[in-house]
Amino acid sequence: MFKFLLQRLASVLPTLFFVSVLIFGLQQLLPGDPAIALAGEDRDPNVVAHLRAKFHLDEPLPVRYWYWASGVLKGDLGESVRIQKPVTELILEKLPVTIQLAAMAMLIALSIGITAGVISAVKKDTAWDYAANVFALWGLSTPNFWLGILLILLFAVNLGWLPASGYVSPFEDLKGNLAAMIMPAFVLGNAIAAVLMRHTRSAMLQVLSSDYVRTARAKGLNERVVVLKHALRNALIPIITLGALEFGTLLSGAVLTEQVFSIPGFGKLIVDAVFNRDYSVVQGVVLFTATVYITLNLLADLAYFLVNPRMRT
Amino acid sequence: MRKSVLFGLLVVAAGTACAQTTLRIGLAEDPDVLDPTMARTFVGRIVFAGLCDKLFDLDEKLNVVAQLATSYEWSADNKALTVRLRQGVSFHDGERFDAAAAKFNLERHKTMAGSNRRGELAVVSSVDALDASTIRINLSTPFAPLLSVLTDRSGMMVSPKAAQAAGEKFGARPVCSGPFKFVERIAQDRIVLERDPNYWNKGAIHFDRVVYTPIVDATVRLANLRSGQLDFIERLAPSDVPQLRNDSRIRVARIVEIGYQGITINVGKSEIAQKHALGRDPRVREAFELALDREAIVKVAMDGEAQVGNQWVAPNNAYYAKNVPIPKRDVARARALLREAGISNPSVLLMTPTTSDAQRIAQVVQAMVKEAGFDVKIQSTEFATSLNLADKGQYEAYVLAWSGRADPDGNLHTFHSCKGPLNNAGYCKAEVDELIDKSRATLDPSQRLKLFEQIAANVAKDRPIIYLYHRNWLWAHTPKLTGLRTVPDGMVRVQGLKMN
Numbered sequence: 001m002f003k004f005l006l007q008r009l010a011s012v013l014p015t016l017f018f019v020s021v022l023i024f025g026l027q028q029l030l031p032g033d034p035a036i037a038l039a040g041e042d043r044d045p046n047v048v049a050h051l052r053a054k055f056h057l058d059e060p061l062p063v064r065y066w067y068w069a070s071g072v073l074k075g076d077l078g079e080s081v082r083i084q085k086p087v088t089e090l091i092l093e094k095l096p097v098t099i100q101l102a103a104m105a106m107l108i109a110l111s112i113g114i115t116a117g118v119i120s121a122v123k124k125d126t127a128w129d130y131a132a133n134v135f136a137l138w139g140l141s142t143p144n145f146w147l148g149i150l151l152i153l154l155f156a157v158n159l160g161w162l163p164a165s166g167y168v169s170p171f172e173d174l175k176g177n178l179a180a181m182i183m184p185a186f187v188l189g190n191a192i193a194a195v196l197m198r199h200t201r202s203a204m205l206q207v208l209s210s211d212y213v214r215t216a217r218a219k220g221l222n223e224r225v226v227v228l229k230h231a232l233r234n235a236l237i238p239i240i241t242l243g244a245l246e247f248g249t250l251l252s253g254a255v256l257t258e259q260v261f262s263i264p265g266f267g268k269l270i271v272d273a274v275f276n277r278d279y280s281v282v283q284g285v286v287l288f289t290a291t292v293y294i295t296l297n298l299l300a301d302l303a304y305f306l307v308n309p310r311m312r313t
Numbered sequence: 314m315r316k317s318v319l320f321g322l323l324v325v326a327a328g329t330a331c332a333q334t335t336l337r338i339g340l341a342e343d344p345d346v347l348d349p350t351m352a353r354t355f356v357g358r359i360v361f362a363g364l365c366d367k368l369f370d371l372d373e374k375l376n377v378v379a380q381l382a383t384s385y386e387w388s389a390d391n392k393a394l395t396v397r398l399r400q401g402v403s404f405h406d407g408e409r410f411d412a413a414a415a416k417f418n419l420e421r422h423k424t425m426a427g428s429n430r431r432g433e434l435a436v437v438s439s440v441d442a443l444d445a446s447t448i449r450i451n452l453s454t455p456f457a458p459l460l461s462v463l464t465d466r467s468g469m470m471v472s473p474k475a476a477q478a479a480g481e482k483f484g485a486r487p488v489c490s491g492p493f494k495f496v497e498r499i500a501q502d503r504i505v506l507e508r509d510p511n512y513w514n515k516g517a518i519h520f521d522r523v524v525y526t527p528i529v530d531a532t533v534r535l536a537n538l539r540s541g542q543l544d545f546i547e548r549l550a551p552s553d554v555p556q557l558r559n560d561s562r563i564r565v566a567r568i569v570e571i572g573y574q575g576i577t578i579n580v581g582k583s584e585i586a587q588k589h590a591l592g593r594d595p596r597v598r599e600a601f602e603l604a605l606d607r608e609a610i611v612k613v614a615m616d617g618e619a620q621v622g623n624q625w626v627a628p629n630n631a632y633y634a635k636n637v638p639i640p641k642r643d644v645a646r647a648r649a650l651l652r653e654a655g656i657s658n659p660s661v662l663l664m665t666p667t668t669s670d671a672q673r674i675a676q677v678v679q680a681m682v683k684e685a686g687f688d689v690k691i692q693s694t695e696f697a698t699s700l701n702l703a704d705k706g707q708y709e710a711y712v713l714a715w716s717g718r719a720d721p722d723g724n725l726h727t728f729h730s731c732k733g734p735l736n737n738a739g740y741c742k743a744e745v746d747e748l749i750d751k752s753r754a755t756l757d758p759s760q761r762l763k764l765f766e767q768i769a770a771n772v773a774k775d776r777p778i779i780y781l782y783h784r785n786w787l788w789a790h791t792p793k794l795t796g797l798r799t800v801p802d803g804m805v806r807v808q809g810l811k812m813n
Contacts, residue, residue: 030698033697037701040354041354042429043700044432046431047429050426054427083343084482094500149530156540157536164536164537165528166502262529268501
C-alpha cells in the first residue's frame with residue numbers, strides 16, 4: 001500500500017509542474033492584448049505602456065513564466081490588476097463560498113442520484129426504473145441557467161420564499177445563508193444527480209448479477225442487507241471516482257450557476273478574470289483548482305482502499 | 314417602573330430601526346479599482362457618485378454646476394482656470410479639503426504611474442494654490458472641455474494623507490469626500506458605503522448606507538428588484554421594459570445616453586483599408602449608410618429603447634449639428650452609388666463583439682444592406698480580442714459603442730483627430746484636425762457649435778464611423794424611491810434620493 005501511495009505522491013509534483021506550464025502557455029494563446037483589455041474604454045497609450053511594463057508583457061515567454069513560477073513557489077500568486085487585491089486573498093475569500101456550494105450540491109446529488117440509481121437497478125424494468133430514467137434524462141438535458149432562472153421566478157419573485165440571488169456568510173446569518181444557497185445547490189446537484197444515477201444503476205446491475213450476491217441471497221440474507229451492504233458497497237467504487245471528479249468540476253465549473261445566482265465564488269471569479277484578461281487571477285485560480293483536482297483524485301484512490309478490502313493486498 | 318424602562322428601550326430601538334435605512338443598488342458589472350486616478354470602468358463611476366465628490370458636477374441638461382468648487386473664472390487668454398473651493402469640507406478621515414488638497418489631487422491624476430486621467434488632463438501644465446480655498450489650473454493651451462473633464466473622475470478629490478499612506482493600494486480602501494464613506498468591498502459580491510455624518514451637504518442625504526451589488530444577468534437583476542431585495546437597478550434590459558409597463562411595483566426611468574452606437578470603418582488604419590471597397594471608396598460607404606434604416610435597427614436591436622442619430626452626440630444635444638440631418642433609407646440611391654463606383658457586389662467583413670445587442674445590430678445591418686447589394690459576413694469576436702484587432706487595424710468594419718463624455722470633445726477628438734488614441738478608423742484629415750483643435754480652444758458655445766457643424770459635414774461625408782443610435786439608460790426602481798435625477802451621463806446621484 002505504501003509503495004502505491006508513494007508512487008501516486010511522486011507523480012503529483014511533475015503533474016503540477018506540467019499543469020503550471022500548460023496554464024501559463026494556454027493563457028498566452030488567448031487572443032487580445034491584456035494591456036489593452038485592462039486599460040479600459042479609453043485605452044490611453046500611456047496606461048497601456050505602463051501595464052505592459054508592470055506585467056513584463058514585452059519580455060520573452062520563459063522569462064514571464066519564471067517571474068510567475070518563482071512567485072508561486074514563494075506562495076505569491078500575484079495581484080488582480082482590476083481590483084488591486086492579492087490573488088491568494090481572492091481565493092481565500094471565494095473558496096469557502098464555492099466549497100459550501102459544491103458540498104451542498106454534492107450532498108443533494110448523492111442523496112438523489114444514488115437513491116434513484118439503486119431503486120432503478122433493484123426495480124429494473126418497472127415503473128420505478130422508467131421514472132428514474134426519465135428523471136436522469138431531465139436532469140441531464142436541463143440547462144442550468146434556465147432552471148436557475150425558473151426557480152428564481154417561482155421561489156423568489158412569485159412565492160417570495162427565497163432570496164433571488166446573492167450570498168450571505170453562514171457566520172453572519174445561517175438561515176439567510178441556507179436560503180440563498182439552496183436554489184443554486186439544487187440546480188448544480190440536479191445535473192450531477194442524473195449522472196450519478198446512471199452510473200449507480202449500471203454498477204448496481206453488474207454487481208447484483210455477480211456470484212457473491214447470488215450466494216448471499218442463497219444464504220437467505222434479507223434483500224435489504226444484500227442490496228445495501230453487499231452490492232452497493234462494491235458498486236460505490238466507480239461512484240466515488242465519479243463523485244470526486246464531479247466535485248472537482250464543481251469547484252471550478254459552477255460558472256453559469258454562480259453567474260445566474262450572483263454567488264461570488266470561484267467560477268464567477270475566473271470568468272470575469274478571463275474576460276478582463278486579469279492574468280494573475282486566471283493563472284492563480286486555475287493552478288489552485290488543478291491542485292485541488294489532483295488532490296481529490298489522490299484522495300479518491302485512497303478511498304478505494306477503505307471501501308474495497310481486496311485492493312489492500 | 315420596569316415596564317416603562319422596557320417601553321422606553323423599545324421606543325429607542327424602534328426609532329433606531331426606522332432611521333437605519335439602506336439603499337440597495339443593483340449594478341450590471343463588478344466595478345474595477347475604486348481609485349479615481351486609476352479607475353477605468355463606467356460602472357465604477359456609479360459607485361464613485363456616492364463615494365467621491367468632484368470639483369464640478371453635471372445637471373440634467375449637461376450644464377456644468379458646482380460641487381466641491383463654488384465658482385470658476387477663465388483668464389483672458391483662456392489658458393488658466395481659477396477655481397474657488399467650498400469651505401468647511403472634510404474628507405472621510407477628517408482631513409480638511411482645501412487648495413493644497415485639490416492641487417495634490419490634480420497632480421496625482423497627472424503624474425501617478427498608470428494614471429487613467431493623464432490623457433484627460435494632458436493640457437494641464439501646473440496647478441497653483443493661490444490661497445486656502447482658491448486654485449489656479451494653468452494650461453499649455455486653451456482647452457474648453459476642461460470643466461466637463463472635472464465633472465468626472467479627474468475632478469474627484471481624495472484625502473491626500475490617505476492616498477500618500479496607501480500609495481498604489483489606495484483603491485482597496487478609498488478615502489474621499491462624498492456623501493458616503495467606504496466600509497467594505499467583497500469582490501463580485503458587494504460594495505458597502507455608510508453615511509458620512511460630516512458631509513457638507515448632509516441635508517440632501519436620506520440613507521444611512523448604500524450597498525452596491527453587481528448582478529451581471531439583467532433578468533436576475535430585475536428578479537431581485539421584483540422580489541424586494543434591491544431598491545434600484547441600472548441597465549434594465551430593453552426587452553424587459555414591456556412587461557413592466559403594467560407593474561405598479563416597479564417604476565422605469567430612462568435617459569438618452571451621452572455615448573453612441575456606431576459602425577467604425579477601417580478607412581486608413583492599415584493596408585486592409587485599401588483592400589476592401591468600403592474602406593477604399595467613400596461612395597461605397599455612402600451606399601452602405603443609405604441602405605440602413607436606423608429606426609428599424611433601434612426597434613430590433615434595442616426594442617425601441619434608443620434615439621436614432623448620425624453624429625457623436627444625440628439630436629437632443631445642444632451641440633448636435635443640425636446642418637447634417639439623419640439620412641433617410643434610400644436603397645435605389647445606394648444601388649446607383651455602387652454602380653457609379655463600379656462595384657456590383659461588395660463584400661464586407663463586419664466584426665462584432667459577442668454581446669447580444671451588437672450581434673443583433675450586425676444581423677439587422679446584414680439583412681438591410683443586402684438589399685442594396687452588399688454581402689456582409691459577420692465575424693463574432695470576443696470583446697477584448699475585437700479591441701485588439703481594431704487597435705491593430707485588422708478589420709474592415711466594427712460594431713462598437715462608446716459610453717460617451719459630457720463634452721462633445723470626448724466623443725470626437727479621440728476618434729477623429731489624426732493622432733486620436735481611439736482613432737481605429739485611421740481617419741486623418743488636416744481640415745478636420747484643425748477644426749477639432751479650434752473647437753477645443755474656443756470657450757464660446759455658439760462658436761463651438763459652428764465648428765462642430767463644419768466637422769460634422771466632413772465626418773458625415775467621409776464616414777469613418779457610421780453612427781446609428783444613442784441608447785436609453787434604463788433604470789428600474791421601487792416606486793417608494795423618489796428624488797431620482799436623470800442626468801445623461803448615467804450616474805446614480807444619491808443626493809436627494811429618499812425612500813417614502
